Amino acid sequence: xxxxxxxxxxVEYIFGYPGGANLPLYQHLPEHPKLxxxxxxxxxxxxxxxxxxxxxxxxxxxxxxxxxxxxxNLVTGLCTAYMDSVPMVAITGQVPSTVVGRDAFQESxxxxxxxxxxxxxxxxxxxxxxxxxxxxxxHIATTGRPGPVxxxxxxxxxxxxxxxxxxxRLAIPGYRLNGHVDLEGARQAAEALAGAERPVILAGHGVxxxxxxxxxxxxxxxxxxxxxxxxxxxxxxxxKHPLSLHxxxxxxxxxxxxxxxxxxxxxxxxxxxxxxxxxKLAGFAxxxxxxxxxxxxxxxxxxxxxxxxxxxxxxxxxxxxxxxxIGELNPGRAAxxxxxxxxxxxxxxxxxxxxxxxxPQDVLIDMYRRARSEAIVVADVGQNQIWAALWWNYDxxxxxxxxxxxxxxxxxxxxxxxxxxxxxxVPVWCVAGEGGFVMTAQELSVAVEHQLDVxxxxxxxxxxGMVRQFQxxxxxxxxxxxxxxxxxxxxxxxxxYGMPATRVERFEDIAPAFDAAERTKGPxxxxxxxxxxxxxxxxxxxxxxxxxxxxxxES
Amino acid sequence: xxxxxxILSVEVEDAPNTLTKISGAIRRRGFxxxxxxxxxxxxxxxxxxxxxxxHGHAEADQVRKQLERLVEVLEVTDLTGDEVHxxxxxxxxxxxxxxxxLLRRGAKVISTAADGTTVEFSGERDEVGAFVxxxxxxxxxxxxxxxxxxxxxxx
Ligand SMILES: Cc1ncc(C[n+]2csc(CCOP(=O)(O)OP(=O)(O)O)c2C)c(N)n1
Numbered sequence: 001x002x003x004x005x006x007x008x009x010x011v012e013y014i015f016g017y018p019g020g021a022n023l024p025l026y027q028h029l030p031e032h033p034k035l036x037x038x039x040x041x042x043x044x045x046x047x048x049x050x051x052x053x054x055x056x057x058x059x060x061x062x063x064x065x066x067x068x069x070x071x072x073n074l075v076t077g078l079c080t081a082y083m084d085s086v087p088m089v090a091i092t093g094q095v096p097s098t099v100v101g102r103d104a105f106q107e108s109x110x111x112x113x114x115x116x117x118x119x120x121x122x123x124x125x126x127x128x129x130x131x132x133x134x135x136x137x138x139h140i141a142t143t144g145r146p147g148p149v150x151x152x153x154x155x156x157x158x159x160x161x162x163x164x165x166x167x168x169r170l171a172i173p174g175y176r177l178n179g180h181v182d183l184e185g186a187r188q189a190a191e192a193l194a195g196a197e198r199p200v201i202l203a204g205h206g207v208x209x210x211x212x213x214x215x216x217x218x219x220x221x222x223x224x225x226x227x228x229x230x231x232x233x234x235x236x237x238x239x240k241h242p243l244s245l246h247x248x249x250x251x252x253x254x255x256x257x258x259x260x261x262x263x264x265x266x267x268x269x270x271x272x273x274x275x276x277x278x279x280k281l282a283g284f285a286x287x288x289x290x291x292x293x294x295x296x297x298x299x300x301x302x303x304x305x306x307x308x309x310x311x312x313x314x315x316x317x318x319x320x321x322x323x324x325x326i327g328e329l330n331p332g333r334a335a336x337x338x339x340x341x342x343x344x345x346x347x348x349x350x351x352x353x354x355x356x357x358x359x360p361q362d363v364l365i366d367m368y369r370r371a372r373s374e375a376i377v378v379a380d381v382g383q384n385q386i387w388a389a390l391w392w393n394y395d396x397x398x399x400x401x402x403x404x405x406x407x408x409x410x411x412x413x414x415x416x417x418x419x420x421x422x423x424x425x426v427p428v429w430c431v432a433g434e435g436g437f438v439m440t441a442q443e444l445s446v447a448v449e450h451q452l453d454v455x456x457x458x459x460x461x462x463x464x465g466m467v468r469q470f471q472x473x474x475x476x477x478x479x480x481x482x483x484x485x486x487x488x489x490x491x492x493x494x495x496x497y498g499m500p501a502t503r504v505e506r507f508e509d510i511a512p513a514f515d516a517a518e519r520t521k522g523p524x525x526x527x528x529x530x531x532x533x534x535x536x537x538x539x540x541x542x543x544x545x546x547x548x549x550x551x552x553x554e555s
Numbered sequence: 556x557x558x559x560x561x562i563l564s565v566e567v568e569d570a571p572n573t574l575t576k577i578s579g580a581i582r583r584r585g586f587x588x589x590x591x592x593x594x595x596x597x598x599x600x601x602x603x604x605x606x607x608x609x610h611g612h613a614e615a616d617q618v619r620k621q622l623e624r625l626v627e628v629l630e631v632t633d634l635t636g637d638e639v640h641x642x643x644x645x646x647x648x649x650x651x652x653x654x655x656x657l658l659r660r661g662a663k664v665i666s667t668a669a670d671g672t673t674v675e676f677s678g679e680r681d682e683v684g685a686f687v688x689x690x691x692x693x694x695x696x697x698x699x700x701x702x703x704x705x706x707x708x709x710x
Contacts, residue, residue: 111572115579120626123571140626174568174629299620306614 002158003032005134011035011062013053013421015046019066020106021093024158041442043070045414047077051086052418055401056376060087060141067093068106072113076408078148079117083405084232085205087146089137097125097154110152119147127160135167144177145297146209178296181313181321189292189309190325196265197332199225202248205232206270206295212316213397219319222326224333226340228256230271231389232404238395249277250540251386254347257546259340260285267292270315273304283545294318349390350552357531358505360459364391366510367429367457376401376419380412380432382466384459386536388431410439417443420452434460435484444497447523455517456525458490461532469535474542490527501525560589561618562705565604566596566630573627580621585611592702605705638708643683644701648673653693660686671696
């Protein structure tokens, strides 16, 4: 019954792991060849794979896990998806309804443990609830602000027989979707933007989720408003566009931060305005007279920054509604754009090559050159993530995937595999540090088993680089527990899993290694032994305002 | 302090997870419950909660918005600052000799027994507070106090 319901929802892949409490599901799985089940090596891997699948395809990712430890292993993956508004449906087995609450074998309160990291959850104790619940779960996961939904199903319910009913029309009275745009608000927002002397637009993940990139570009051009993105918004605006401010936030580009800190009107679209974007909140965008906030989730309004104009709506519809009202621009605009260009010159992205070691930026520049705005790049967490974000040079959205909100190390490999399942036609690159990589490296089995053509770019700096940099820069230079010694030989490790790999230590070897990777069909890993002292710049010191960013030393 | 308190009337689904979800959302956002009462609503399958919540450092309206995000929550009405009828109930057992002063304040006797007399008193939060203070002077055997029940006054 559950499997039929999944077929009805158009599910193609399930990422899962069996166990005592979901055995009935697995017993009947072979009868449903349309549902392709990917056996992961750890449930966290299943959640991240489903997440990568969802971000790359726009369809909800589906996960199976058993009760107790199986379901609890999903928590990090659910949290990652929840923080980044990724549609997912997790179906977990629960002990039989007759023993719920008696601390039965492998019983745990999964609903309780996941409530704060799911958009919604259901405990199913009766078969007649099932068709409705599954249908609702998919509806809630994919509409409005998307997110993970968990359905915990008692084992006896999985086995129960019942009349096959197709769920009636949805009736979820407590589920509100913010539909139409407040047209008066849209007009005011447009007028504020056009009338601003120093406008800035920042775009978040919501712009990508709502496929609003064209509206964003039209609006930015019509209003001649410099436009940047958040880490999760990367790709929403072409990096090489003359109005581009590239990435914002505490590791954003210098010219972006200058623009934000000097803007008089700041429009924030499809973003949460979290502390990684604002740095010290009290000093965020201090010259702004009018904040415009567009988000589909009304609770984002004023959660961190109080907007003067708020539009609770889908980003695409909101910006489309604003466009016709962009009238004459403030005459100060030309001077503002000239100023932005000057800041771009003064504060370029740069890095030092002086010590003869392999620089991560050189690796990524070559990777992006080959990717030509076409490949999906999935980054892990840490320095590797920020380098991959800053050296991103695409003109298209939806191709940069990373755990922005939760910052989950170990995300990249399984998410990249999920993305490849979703888009077998598109090259997929996985960028990771060696610390995060080994957190979920067991999923290499999945890559090899399914011969997934994913190229792994390991930026190996023999340390927890980001933490090492924070210790160096902000915690008195005390390096504590950040050296990663006794790591495996990653080439041998890959070979042990049955996939080819190579190692690169010198600049000259970057291109040949990438050539080899591209020639190989199937997974391939390159262990780039990078400069262990390489740092991420710009960076805003902890507790400081965006104005106070540090830059890379000039080379 | 009282400026930090929102008074909300919340219509919710009668589901196993409803209270957990509501209290979870309140805790996670750094709010604090100062008073709560729950009872069935007029509609079958629904309950009405009256909540007094301290919104801490968040914007006042965040309490309503965060509750509205929950699928189990059907409607949130913010009654803060409105003209309302608000009642809390206190039930107390005192020794019979102490009854007089309490009756003068408007308490009603529910039952009398050898170990004490049980009285009830209802009123606005402050009145109930004052009544409880008074009780303290008279040697309470036992006391139980409810959260608020609030309804908007009709014009
Ligand atoms: C699961 C988890 N644990 C801890 C952290 C804290 N953390 C953030 S970045 C980082 C270092 C990552 O090191 P590595 O994976 O080698 O990447 P690098 O920064 O060197 O590129 C750590 C430990 C985290 N984000 N996620």
